[in-house]
Amino acid sequence: MDPAAVPRPPAPPEEIHDLIVRLGAENQGGGFRCIHGEVRRLGHKVSPATVRRVLRATGLGPAPRRHPARHEWTAFLKAQAHGLLATDLFHIDTIGLQRLYVLFVMEVRTRTVHMLGVTGHPTAVWVTQQVHQLLNGS
16 A cells, blocks of 8 residues: 555644643653643543654654753763773672672773672672772782
């Protein structure tokens, strides 16, 4: 079937259209599903696809693109990446059914992973010692 031959649903009444646009402009973090829910709670019967279509037609695209704080956070992370470290523990189970914990640190800028140590019983003192050794190069 030719896509051009598929009939488009009718445009919502102007009152509903204006409400969707207003909610989309005022609710920067909300996606079309959130705005659809708000329109429904106000007693208007409209489909999520209609809300999405109205938002796109008025230049209010998907929520992440409309949310300026996300761009600010991304810019902040890129500016600070040279000094950011991410750390965590993961565990491995040995063939002898012993659980060992591995402490690692990742440099965010280069995504270089450093394995700091392995222990059967990680404690705050042990983790602090491992990080201290990494930072002091000992």
